[in-house]
Structures are given as structure tokens and as C-alpha cells.
Amino acid sequence: MKKTILYILITAGLSGAISGCSVVELEPAIDPNNPSLASVGSNASRSQVQNLVTGLEARHRDYVFTITMLFGSLGRELWYLNASDPRWQTDWLGMSGRTANVNMFGYLASYQNPYTAILQANILLDAARNTGSLTDPEKNALSGFAKTIQAYQYMIIANGQFQNGLRFDVKDPLNPGPFLPYAESLTRIKGLLDEANQELGNAGTGAFPMRLTSGFTNNGFSTIASIRQLNRAIAARLSAYRQDWQGTLDALSGSFYSLTGDLNQGPAHTYGAPPDAFNPLFFVLNANVNTLMVVHPSVLRDTLAGDLRVRTKFFRRTAPVTVTSDGTPLSGQYQDRRYPLNTSEVKFFRNEELVLLAAEANAQLGNTAQAVANINRIRTAAGISQYAGATTRDALIDEILFQRRYSLWAEPWGHRWVDLRRYNRLNAQNVDVTFDRGSIFQQLARPQAEINWDEYVKTR
Template structure:
């Protein structure tokens, strides 16, 4: 994939010493200006913008996966060279998630870079005669789908802080909206994207996409609409719109009997592309590594195939000591064969679990148990035999999500526990790291500074 730096044009949201929403003046004469694509852009220029959008779409992945995964104690990112990966992210010795927290800004900054790129794509394609009306709808709908995905990342990190939705004018961004209203606006963007994709024709997407889409069956307009509805299903669960979640699942690429791995992916490659950021050489003698949290291993059901396939047992544990507390991980991620392996950003397995949760919440016990059993059977742990009350089924679903969605590029465990008000020491084991349980991340200082500046100008 062509790196975004070679194709992204103008008006990026940049974290700087001044403010988050600042004009980033291009200083590379080899890169086009915003003006060159805002009116009468060529097909090649829009293609480059879409390629750039795909690249920006994946830039959140390592920090969100590692940080959110750490906060939910599904993993540790052990780093002997810089203890802040442990001390700050785990909240050791009473540390809090403040604006000075180490390394968290990419959970905010990178999604907004992608959102701004999508807005540039939409402006470019809507202000040129190079494309047909159907093609414009398809490209705009695709861009809005990825925008919604990225907004939801920011919302998951900021939570009760709220987020900015209106960022089209970087010199006059909209206000922070409360979480519920942010969800409503993200749904609006998703629905607009779905409608536009629906008006985008019936064939293939009009521009070239990477194999993360085309190689996984998402190169057509119809399949991209299914991807849009999958994201809508995730959002509906967060909004506790259980019927809406089922409706979206049924319109997505969900399959009760199909491959759990089906879904679109982020792609990686050798330079000048980027390597898979979650790949670490198995059993390498290193002091920096993502490791499986000991509580995940402790709580597993014997014979669970997910544990056998996802986790690699090292000959020697990776150990670090931070603030006098020793941390050690014996197991590392085993999901990726190479540093160029793709990473699925949404899978059918999650859709099945969403269907299970929504059905349980709607007291559709038979349907919920059937979905649970699809997951359990695939994991080799047999059918569910527990109680079928709503509470018992939700307990089971959250347990299965913990192992099915471990270290997915989202941080599901932290998000799941929070939305069920279970973000506590009973479910988040801090006994080994002597850390803090964080509910959300801090609003970046640059955002605070910007709003203070606006009050005085």
C-alpha cells in the first residue's frame, strides 16, 4: 500500500504545541496542494486519496490494541527500554489517565487524521466531473463508512468526555458532544454511507482497493454495504439498541455457519509500506513484547482451541521490573505468520457474538444459545449447559468475547466491561501489576488549549 505521506493533501488535524485543529501547510513540493484536488480532481488523484484513506484507516491499530488491551488486562505491552509503557498504561502506584499520560495520543490523533482524509476524498469526488453520479455515491459512501469506524475509536477512548464530530473546518471545529449524541451522529454518518453505497451501483467498487478488501470478498458495492452494517451492529450494541443490532447483523456479512474469520482487513508489506505492528518473532530473545495477560490464561476453559492457536508458549518468559514491581509474560501472540500478514478489523465471529448478545437482551433465549454454541463448538469446548436467564447468558457471552476477540484491533474487553458496569477488580486483575483501573482517557491538552483560545479570540 502506498504510504499516506505520499498522497495525503492539506488540512490535516495535527497535534502541536498550539492546538489540535491547526492548518498544516504542505512544504513538500512533490505533494499536491489541497486546491489541486478540491476542484476537478483527476481519477488518478482521487485514487491516490482513497489509497491514502486506506493507509490512514490502519494507523490507529497498534496503540489502540495495545493500550485498550492493557487497560482491560487482556495483555501487557512489556518494554524494558521505557518503563512508561507499564507505569503509565497500568496506572502503577496510583498514576492516573491524565493529559500527561505516556503514549496515548495516537488513540485520538490517528483516527482524526483518517477522518480528515475521508472528508478530503468526499470533497474531491463531489467537485469533479470525472466520475458518474453512481461512482461518486460509492466513493463517498465508502469514505463515510470508514469515518464512522474511526469516530467510534475516539469515542471508546474518550467515553464520557465526548468527542468532536464536526471537524470539517479545522479553524472552526464543532463542540464536544456527549457520548449519547456522539453515537447518534456516528449512526447518522454510517446510515448516510449505507444509503450512498446503495446508490453506487451493483458492481465492483469504482476505484482500486487493497487486498484487505478485494482479497476477502469486499471489492463490490454490495459487500461494502455489508461491512457498513457490521460496523452499525457494533455501534447499536454500544447504544443498547438491541433490535437495531439484530437488524444490522442480518444486513451485514454475518453467517451463522460460515467461517468465523470472514471479514475485511488492514494490509501490510515491506518498505515503503508498513509492517504488521502486532507481529513479533516467536520465541525471540527480546525485552519488548506484547504478552498475554496471566489472568486470561488462568481463567480459560481446558481444551479451548482459541488458547492453543492464538497464544505461543515461549521457552523463556519476557520479564521487566517497573516501579519495583516485576512483570513477566510466558505467552505471546501467535496469530500472524509474518510481518506482512494482514489484520482483520472486523470478523464474522464478532457478528455472531453480537447476535447472541442482542438476542439475550431481547429474551430470545433459543437464538442466543444457538449463537453461543456456534462459538463454543468452534473452540472445541462443547455446548453451553448453564442457566438461560438473561444475566447468565450475558455472563457467558462476555466470557466468550474475552477469548474470541482477544487483542482484536479495538480493545473489546475494556469496552465490554465498561458498558456493563463491570470495570472493577473482580473482572480486571490488577493484583500482579498493582495498577489502576481506568474508565477513560484524558481529553488531550491541545484540545483544552484550543477551547480556551476560542474563548478569548
Template sequence: MKKGKIYFSLSLLLSLSIWGCNPLNVEEILDPNNPSVSSVSNNATKPQIQFVLTGLESRHRGYVTNVSQAWNTFGREIWYLNGSDPRFQTDWLGQNGRVPDRSYFGFGNTGGGSYAAPYQAINQASVLISAAQNSSLITETEKRAVYGFAKMIQGYQFMIPANFVYNNGIRIDVSDPLNPGPFVSYSEAMNHAKSLLDEAESEFSAAGTGNFPFVLTSGFAQFNTIAGLRQVNNAILARANAYRNDWQGVLNALNGSFMNLNGNLNTGPSHPYAGPPDVFNPLFYLPNAATNTIVVVHPSVLEDATPNDNRLSKFFQRANPVTISTDAGTLTGTHQDARWATNTAAIPFIKNEELILLKAEAHANLDQFADAVAAINIIRQAAGIGVYSGATTRAALIDEILYQRRYSLWAEPWGHRWIDARRYDRLNEIPTSFDGGTIFTQFPHPQAELSWDQYVGN
């Protein structure tokens, strides 16, 4: 554990960069005490490769704050109330007709964690691959393990900007940040993410068995073997295949994942937070803290909940509600997030509970209704709300699965409800009556990227 914390503190140095106008560029680090991009690309030592790999883990969590606060606001899982800057309410909620544009608050300069941060992780993974490829100081099986890890992270990260801008498309050819490739469609982007995850599986398969040959942080503590990382990779692939409407592909991936129908629903890899010299969990707020800047549970989540659902323990009722006045009225948050015991609690990025719900969703879409109900009942019984007794039609089961996802995956750093509602053409079901806002479908490319294209073109 101490070793992981040390590596993470070092990785923060590697992870620092000046974004400028180009969100795709990884700046060369010229600190003589730390490896530059050029130095690790030329016969890197094993410690240098370790340094870059741990830096990749740090970059891998770069999206968490922005995606958790913003996307979960778009899906009305939360409100991010901010007494210092009203734009977190007016803009993010789409009040007074505000709609996303290239200069949209929180995203217009670099795309924030929804757009720029994932590309930083993607290019850091490319640096890691290059470092391993060009090194004669590690074995071939060690190289293949590194390639597998890097491509797994790339597959995960490409799904973030793809789901943010959606039909506006993203760039997938970013090997040269000064001359990136064209924008491709959402389906092409998701196919690219799948192809990277497939490649990761092939690399892991060629990496032998046993432990992963480099040190991973505590976030991968249960998965720090080649077999364990293959399970994580397949879990991510299952999510990607659901977004691709490849339902048999979901089931195939789940068969190779860490899904356990009888296991702990919270099992899965996570983003660790150690505190200084690392950072704190960005989603942690002290219970009943005297503040007007805090994530609160959206009123509709409380209103629509099933009585006595165990998952309601995620919500802490404040002694004093948080209120913010906006042009569209007063927003009142009565409950805050109770998932994090401390400010150094790890944040899962995919877990067994989601995998079981993906299994239910795949079976429902394949008209395998008995299997879908069986998976649903695992979630319902864990929540203490009894077995499913509704209709066993595809439409009824999808309704049930989306409802269960809403509470099982509430406010996770992925914006599940926003994406789920869009996947099933149900954005109109997300309520705006509590805030007088608008439900967005997608975002345009950030102004910084448009400006960069114009600069290069000139």
C-alpha cells in the same frame, strides 16, 4: 495484488502530516508530484481520486498500534512490556496511583492513535468526498460509491475517540479544523457514528450494482463490490448499535452484513501490511525473540481459559519468559501473540466471529434465549469446548457471551474487553492483582487539544 501495494506506497506520502497543536487538521501537501488538498478539490481526475481513496485506507489503520497496545492493556488482555521506557508499565497499568490526565504518557500530546489518528482519517474522508463532489470526470454512480466508502470509514473512526474519552465527549463537527464544534456526549457521538453509517448505506444503495468503481487494497478483497461494501458497512453498524444498546438494531444490521452462521469465523475486511515501501504488521513479534519489549498474554487470560479451547493456539509459550521490574513488582510474560504468521500478515478490523457473538448478545438482551444459545454454541463448538449447559437467563447468558468474547476477540485492535466491561459496569472484574495497577474508565482530552483551544481563544 501488485497494484494494491503500489497504491499503498503512494498513499504513505499523502498520509504524512505535521500534527502540530491541532490533531484535527489535514495538512495540505505541496509536493508537485502528488496532489494537494486544493488540487483534488477542483475537478479531480479519476487517478487523483484513487490516490486520495487509497490514502484513506492507509489512514484507516492509523489507530491499530496504539489502540492494540494500550486499550488491551487497560482491559488486561495483554501487557505491553517495554524495557526501555517503564511508563508503558507504570502509567498504562495505573501503578502507584497513576491516573489519566491531559498529559498522560502516550496520549497527552496528540492523543496518539486513540484520538488524533481517527480524526486524520475522518478529515481525509471529507477530502475524498469533496474531491468526488467537485469532479466532472466521474459519473454520479461513481460519486455515490465514493461517498458511501468515505462515510463508512468515518462512522467507524468516530467510535474510536468516543470510546477512548467516553463520558468526556468528543467533537463531531470537525469540517473546519481551525474552528471545530463543541464537545458532545458519548450517546450523541455514537448516534453520529450510526447516522454516518446509515448515510453510507443510502449512498451505496444509489451506487448501482457490480464492482466498486475504484481499486481497493487486498484488505477488502472479498468485499470489493457495492454489495460487499454494504455488508461491511452493516457489520460496523451492528457494533455501533450494540454500543447504543439498540438490540433490535443490531439484529437488523446483522441481517444485511456478511455474518454467516455456517461460515469461516475469520471472514471479514482487514488492514493489509505489505512491508517496504509500506509498513510491517505492528503487532508481529518473532517467536522467542530475545527482547524485553514485546506484547505478552496477560496471566489472567491464561488462568481463566477453558482447557483444550482451540483459541489457545493464539498464544505461544516462550522458551524464556520476558520479565520487567516495576515499582509494584516484577511482571512476567510467559506467552506471546501467535496470531500472525509473518510481519506482513493482515489484521482484521471486524470479522464473522464478532458478528455471531453480537447476534447472541442482542438475542440475550431481548430475552430471546434459545436464539442466543444457538449463536453461542456456534462459537463454543468451533472452539472445541462443547455446547452451553448453563442457565438460560439474561444474566447467565451475558456472563457466557462476555467470556466467549474475551477469547474470540482477544487483543484485537479495538480493546473489546475494556469496552465490554465498561458497557456492563464490570470494570471491577478486570484483575489488577498481577500488576498492582488500576482499571481506568476513560481518558481526558489530550493537552494538545486544550492548548489549541486556548491558542485559538486568544
């Protein structure tokens, strides 16, 4: 219990100082209604391991609301308008000179929630490793799955913190590893993905040994081979971030990428009625509310005529939602229409992104014809004419970033913000702040609790 409490203090980014010896002298709290970690850390039953897998899926989705809203606001894909608490606008948009500092409202979940999922995966890894209830291939399957989810979550933290780096080694809460620079962090994540891929390759064939939610099974991800394809899809995204273009194509070849297949193919986070959680991105269409995620005006302004993505993703309200923050009115006429129910699933990786990653890698490598073919797959699906622009690398990248803006709009990753930063375009020429008179943030602040921890370590 001491370690659990300390781990949360280290990784959750909770506010408040860590001082003196009281932190390490906390008495264990006994909860008779919940089993201890020790009960699953040694010779866990199959049902206990199953519970850990289900718990990991639940933790895996905890980032969705904050990352979608926060990163989407930073990249001006959307505004999350909230009349009750203007900090959703003033802080996240950097209005009136506000900065992305440790006191920024509501950003800590972008750090805390991924690390909580990483912790959950570590518990699953320990349980699978130390039980006699599983065969060696089954252990490999569970380990590969857990590490694949960890890599996905580490990438979220890396995206938010950027040059602040991240703590990769957090296995021991009393001795966490140092902050690694961004490039090194991505390299370590690649190693984790490759390790997971190898373990999945040693897990045999057939069905995944534990039950997964319908977000996996109903979308074609119920086998060990398909989980391995997901691993390679994440690796392709990571390779693009590392500017390893051949590595991107190599990873795509082992993923579920399909140029002619369903662009919406991919795994999803699932939601349900209580005691489960509702879809945090669901909003009733045309409801008379003053709290709503709305499409950023610049996204609507820059659309191409006849783009089906605009028609299917955006809903025009009869009356806009308008809030005033720091004397600046922010008004949204369009809202998200992708989720018909509050229990609708949320795709967290789709083939459409893989097609665009292939286009980007091929453009960077000079494979012009293939890059254009991938671009045209996206344009044709969107109901717009085929690409007729220049075929220089820069022109193709411009086109790909434009298509990513609409194909991946407000997906739970913050693609637009990350994409512009990847290409050194996170500036007023590409991020329209004229509507909100805000600022353009390159990264979020390192949480105060992390700063306090490092100061505490120096004195102990």
C-alpha cells in the same frame, strides 16, 4: 496550508499551547514534490481519486498498534512489556497511583490517528463531489465508503474518550464543533453510517469503482454490495453500544453475518515491505527480547480446558519476558502467535464478532434459544462443549462476555475494556490488577491541545 496546519493542531492532540496570533499567521510552506489539496479539490482525475482511496486505506490502519496495545492493557487482555521505557507499563497500567491524565505516555495516537483518517476521508469526499471524472453512482459509492470508514474511526475516539465526548464536526478547522456527550456522539455516528448506507444503496451494483487493497478484495469485499455489508456490520456493533438491541439485529441482517459461515470472514488491513509498513502486531516467536506484547496472566488462568482459541492464538515461550516497573516484576510466558509474517494482514472486523453480537442482542431481547444457538456456534468452533448453564438474561450475558474475551482477544479494537465498561463491570472483580498493582481507568484524558484550543477560542 494554513488550514491543514490548524487542523492538525486541533485534532491531533499534540502537546503544547496555542497562544497569540502566530498560529493563524503561519506562512504557506511550498513543497514542490507534493501536490496541494487544491489540485484534487476541483475536477480531480480518476487516478488522483484512486490515490486518495489508497491513502484512506493507509490512514485507516494507523490506529492498530496503539489501540491494540493501549486498550488491551487497560482491559488487561495483554501487557506491552518494554524494558527500555517503563512508561508503557507504569502509565498504561496506572501503577503507583498514576492516572489517565493529559501527561499519560503514548496515548495521544489513540486520538490523533483516527482524526487523521477522518481528515483523509474528508479530502476524498470533496474530490469525489467536485469532479466530472466520476458518474453519479460512482460518487455515491466513494462517498458511502469514505463515510463508513469515518464512522469506524469516530467510534475509536468515542471509545477512548467516553464521557469526555468527541468533536464530531471537524470539517472546518477554524470553527470545529463542540464536544458532544458520549450518547449523542454515538447517535451522530449512527446518522453517518445510515447516510453512507443509503449512498451505497444508490451506487448501483457490481464492482467497487476504485481499486482496494487485497485486505478487501481477497476477503470478499470488492463489490459495492459487500462494502454495504461492512457498513451494516459496523452499525450492528454501534447499535450494541447504544443498547439498541433490535437495531443490532436489523443491522446484522444486512451485514455479512453468517451463523454457519467462516468465523474468520471479514476485511483486513494489509501490510508489506518498505516503502509500505510492516504489521505492527508481529513479533518473532521465542525471540530473545525485552520488548514484547504478552498475554495477560488472568487470561491464561481463566481459560477452559481444551479451548482451541488458546492453542491457536497463544505461543508458550521457552523463557518468559520479565521487566520490573516501580519495583513490581511483570512476567509474560505467552506471546501472540496469530501473525506468522511481518507482512501478515490484520482483520479489523470478523464474522465471529457478528455471531457474538447476535447472541448478545437475542439474549437481551429474550430470544433465549437463538442466543444459545449463537453461543454454541462459538463454543463448538473453539472445541469446547455446548452451553449447559442457566438461560436467564444475566447468565447468558456472562457467558457471551466470557466468549468475547477469548474470541476477540487483542483484536485492534480493545473489545474487553469496552465490553466491561458497557456492562458497568470495569472494576477489580472483573479486571485483575493484582499482578501489576495498577489502576482501572474508565477513559483517557482529553488532550491538552484540545483544552488549549477552547481557551484560545474564548480570547480571540
